[in-house]
Each structure stands twice: as structure tokens, then as C-alpha cells.
Amino acid sequence: MAHRGRVLLVRRSETERFLPRVWGVPCGKLEPGESPRDGVLRELKEETGLLGHVVRKVGESSFVSQYRGHEVKNWQDNFLVSPLSFDVTLPHPDQDHRWLTPGELDTVEIDDYNREIVGQALSRLRTR
Template sequence: MDIPGSTGNTGGKRLAAAVVMRKGLVLLVRRSETERFLPRVWGVPCGKLEPGESPEDGVLRELKEETGLLGEVVRKVGESSFTSVYRGQEIKNCQDNFLVRPLSRHITLPEPDQEHRWLRPDELHTVDIDDYNVDIVRQALTNFLHLTAPDPAEPHELRSSSARASSSLR
């Protein structure tokens, strides 16, 4: 039996994650203590795809559901996978990760015990974030820096700050 958002052949879930960046800051959301999966852990907005939904549409829907933000997909930055237990069975979850530009500013979280923070990449360690989410941010940051890197023929402040930001995630 397949579950909603499944890949169809393995019973695993298909997910999409949004790394939302604004002015060099990354949006992180702390999950509710009532969540069954990773309660009170910080991470990027993410969730399972609906049947027939594209990853690009799903990531924007999840962003809206989890933060109230409207967004625009800048680009896919990578893929991740992990195993979890669903109804007593171990399943493989496959996730597409996207860099997303926010189109609105006001964040509304669905649960009162949730929090959000805009953090510099070198501040991620200040919250209870797992290595999996750090890697997703690293994927996006690498792509973000590539997209915004100056022409090598022109000296620019971004080059030195890019190197610092990238090395802070190692």
C-alpha cells in the first residue's frame, strides 16, 4: 500500500524542502513539541508532496502552510534521503531541496509553541538543528553563492564574505 506523497514503487515518501534566504539570512522554524517526528527540532520548512503534485508546487505549498509565506522557487539545489518508520515499517524518504525567495514578509506559524529565526549561516549552531538540515542549508548556500558570485575579473566584497560563509558550515 502506498502512502500519500509516496514514490509509488517503494512505499517511501516524496518530500520537498525550502531554504528561504533573505539578505544573507536563512529562515529556520522550530517544530512543535506535539510533532511525532523530531519534536522541537529546528529546520527548514519541509513536507511531503501530495499525490500528483510537482516538487516545485509542493515546496511552495509547504512553505505557505508552515510559515504563511509566499515564495518563488529560485532553483533546485539538491536531493536528500533518509529512513523513518511509518506504521511500524521502515521506509525511505526522498527529498528535493530548493532555494526559495520569499515574496511576503509576515510569518505565521501554525502552532503556538513554534518559533522562527532568521540566522546567518555561521549562526546555525546556536539552535538545535540536526546535521541533515545543516546539509540542506549547505546545498542551498553553495548554489546561492554560485548565483551571486561576482565576475572573477572584478574584485568584489562578496568573494571574501562568500568564502567565510561557506567555510562556517563545514
């Protein structure tokens, strides 16, 4: 999610199994039969309460996670989304959010994976 040269980052809850308390972009898994574009908007609404408009796909990324004792390779399509609403509502009280410029990314604990995703979106913002 990007607006006026800033990107929305959300700090994950301490109760999350994957990357607790780390800052990153809202993301999630597709429901059966759901398109990636529909999934990104659903996950945005579920994780932030925001409505958005998909501008374009900006890239892809992959990561390995553990599921029931096995390594699972995950594939993610990354989209640039413009907000249609601005009242962020997070599902857990220990979460936080910030709209950050590229120069402010180092002010939060963001992992390399999310930094790459943000970089994909920012590079597309500059070429719009």
C-alpha cells in the same frame, strides 16, 4: 527560504512525531499529482504563511523514518526559495522561527540532516 544571506529556520512543535522541537527548514510531502516546485511553495505557505518564488533546485537528500512499525526510505528534493512576503505565521503556538546567517546556525538545535539541506542552499547562494 533564503533572503539577504540568511536562511529561514523553523522550530518544530513539541507535538510533532518526527523531530519534535528541532530546528529545520520548512518541508513536507507532495500531494498526489503535485509537482515538486508546486509542493515546496504549498508547504512553505502551510508551515510559515509565507509566499515564495522557487529560484532553483539545490540538491536532494534522503532519510529513513518509521511508519506503522516499518522503516520507510524518504527522498526529498531541496529548493532555494526567495520570499515574496515576510510575515511569518506558524501553525502551533510553541513553534518559533529565525532568519540566520551561516555563522549563526550553531545558535539553534539543528540536526545534521537539516544542516546538510541548509548547506546545499547556502552553496548556491554563493554561486548566484
